[in-house]
Amino acid sequence: QVQLVESGGGLVQAGGSLRLSCAASKTIFSINSMDWYRQAPGKQREMVALITSGGTTNYADSVKGRFTISRDSAKNTLYLQMNSLKSEDTAVYYCRVLAMGWTKEYWGQGTQVTVSS
Numbered sequence: 830q831v832q833l834v835e836s837g838g839g840l841v842q843a844g845g846s847l848r849l850s851c852a853a854s855k856t857i858f859s860i861n862s863m864d865w866y867r868q869a870p871g872k873q874r875e876m877v878a879l880i881t882s883g884g885t886t887n888y889a890d891s892v893k894g895r896f897t898i899s900r901d902s903a904k905n906t907l908y909l910q911m912n913s914l915k916s917e918d919t920a921v922y923y924c925r926v927l928a929m930g931w932t933k934e935y936w937g938q939g940t941q942v943t944v945s946s
Contacts, residue, residue, distance in 0.1 A: 831857055831935050833924050838940030845944070846912045851924030851937055853905040861927045863900055865909045867920035867942075874923070878909060891917070916946040 832854040841847055849865070862881045868874040878888045878898040886898055897910040907924050921939040928935070 831855055831926075833926065833935050833937035835922065835924055835937040835940040838922060838942045840943045840945065841914055843914060843916055843944055843946045845914050846910070847914065847942060849909040849911065849922055849924075849940060849942075851907040851909075853926070853935075856905055857926055857928050857933075857935070859929045861929075861931050863898075863907045864925045864927075865898060865907070866923045866925060867918075868923070868939075869917075869920040872920075877922070880907075911942070914942075914944045916944050918942060919944050 833851050835849060835851050837847060837849040860882050862879050864879040865877040866874050867877050876889060877892055878896055880886050880898045880900055888896060895913045899908045919942060921941050923939045924937045926935045
């Protein structure tokens with residue numbers, strides 16, 4: 830069974846930066862997309878950024894221009910570079926991988942990001 834492990838979360842001041850990583854325990858074949866989601870207290874989980882197998886990226890409006898999603902296929906790792914962080918970015922961040930024609934879905938355990946104002 831594939832496991833996804835996020836890291837890189839923590840406490841940062843507003844305006845600061847963090848880089849999240851999501852490492853897969855083994856190679857995932859036939860990936861369709863790799864995504865970052867977040868869930869703030871009392872709110873629904875929302876998509877933050879995604880990257881398709883072809884390299885197309887998409888971002889939530891709230892993070893456009895501040896966050897960048899990327900991947901290193903050789904390392905089986907997904908990244909999220911977060912700059913100009915705001916207090917409203919505070920949430921638990923999760924990575925997700927969809928594969929095999931969107932029939933396989935893998936989630937990480939989440940990493941906490943807290944932005945102090």
